[in-house]
Amino acid sequence: MALVLREMSSTYGRSPGGYLWQILEPAAGIMLLTLIFSLGFRSPALGSNFAIFYASGLLPFLMPLNVSSRVSGSLTYSKPLLGYPRVTILDAVMARFILNTATQVLTSILVFVFILSFWDTGTILYLPSILLGYSMGVALALGVGVMNCYLFQQLPLWRSVWSVINRPLLLISGVIFLRESMPEPYGTWMEWNPYLHVVSAVRRGFYYGYEAEYVDPLYVFGVSGMMFIVGFALLRRYHRDLMER
Numbered sequence: 308m309a310l311v312l313r314e315m316s317s318t319y320g321r322s323p324g325g326y327l328w329q330i331l332e333p334a335a336g337i338m339l340l341t342l343i344f345s346l347g348f349r350s351p352a353l354g355s356n357f358a359i360f361y362a363s364g365l366l367p368f369l370m371p372l373n374v375s376s377r378v379s380g381s382l383t384y385s386k387p388l389l390g391y392p393r394v395t396i397l398d399a400v401m402a403r404f405i406l407n408t409a410t411q412v413l414t415s416i417l418v419f420v421f422i423l424s425f426w427d428t429g430t431i432l433y434l435p436s437i438l439l440g441y442s443m444g445v446a447l448a449l450g451v452g453v454m455n456c457y458l459f460q461q462l463p464l465w466r467s468v469w470s471v472i473n474r475p476l477l478l479i480s481g482v483i484f485l486r487e488s489m490p491e492p493y494g495t496w497m498e499w500n501p502y503l504h505v506v507s508a509v510r511r512g513f514y515y516g517y518e519a520e521y522v523d524p525l526y527v528f529g530v531s532g533m534m535f536i537v538g539f540a541l542l543r544r545y546h547r548d549l550m551e552r
Contacts, residue, residue, distance in 0.1 A: 310385065310394075310402030328395040330414050333369055337362050337418070340483070353514045359428040362418055365484035367440055367509040368502060371448035372473070377407040378452025379459055382542070382549060389546070396542050400456065404449055412441065431515040440508030443527040447501055450531035454538035460549040461541075465529045481506045486521065502526045 341357040351360035378400060380390075385399035422428065458465045477483065480502040486494050497503050504527045507519040542549075 310388070310398055314384075314402055314406050317389065330417055333366055334413060334418055334421075336369075337365055337549065340365070344483075352488065353510070353517055354429055356422075356426055356428040356430075358422050358426055359419075359430055359513060361482070362422055363510045363513045364480075364506050366415040366418060367444055368477065368480050368482050369503060369505050370408075370415065370441065371451070371502065372476070373446040374404065374407045374411055374445070374448035375452035375455065377403045378449065379455035381452075381456050382460055397539075400453060400539075400542075404452065408445055408448065415441075430513045431499050433512045433515070436512035437509050438512075439524060440505050440510075441512050443501075443508060443524055443531075444505040446528055446531035447505060450534035450538070453542065454534040457538050457541045457545070457549075461545070476500070476502060479503070482512070486519075498523075501530050 337358060340361040344351065344361075345357045352356050353360055381399045382405050383394070384403070385394070388394045389396070389399060394455070394550045423430070455465075455469060458469075479497050479500055481497075486497050486503060486507065489497060498521050504522050508524070511517050511519045511522065
């Protein structure tokens with residue numbers, strides 16, 4: 308809890324607006340996508356409201372991406388405190404994970420409530436699918452974040468490589484273009500991307516009749532669990548060597 312409060316103060320307490328920017332940033336992205344595509348198309352790929360279509364794709368996509376980015380910096384951020392016997396690697400990782408997950412989920416709730424309150428979106432919510440999608444996103448964020456926490460320290464070049472890999476993710480994760488609209492074999496290749504499963508599961512919870520049969524929770528949880536186990540084992544084994552660099 309002390310590490311969570313420290314993270315909260317240093318991350319959101321030093322900049323003007325603090326938590327407000329966490330809400331405005333994705334909201335601005337949704338507004339921009341809505342404005343651009345509404346000028347060129349009569350309706351989105353699902354439903355008739357552009358705002359809820361892009362919100363249901365962008366928010367569950369950004370959640371694991373942003374949380375994993377924070378978790379990956381746990382070792383560097385908490386390096387001065389890891390010299391104390393009471394502070395462990397798991398403490399440092401979980402503090403960043405808990406705070407940033409709660410922040411991203413709260414941001415999603417506020418944005419969704421705002422859109423549903425001010426627009427007639429015509430969506431029928433199916434909460435189990437939405438919760439499943441966000442659960443997969445949370446697991447993916449932890450797995451990717453812990454693995455990158457080790458790799459960023461062990462292989463500094465990996466940070467630049469990971470940044471390059473992330474750039475096309477928005478286009479191949481079902482945020483703008485649905486997997487169903489992609490020609491084969493590209494659509495099948497997209498299914499290897501776990502972010503696509505997260506986005507599609509959440510979007511399925513907003514659109515009645517959208518089945519997204521390719522969504523595979525076992526695949527996402529399996530990949531996430533494997534990355535967490537391997538990443539955390541490497542951190543426990545080599546974290547002292549990493550801290551001395």
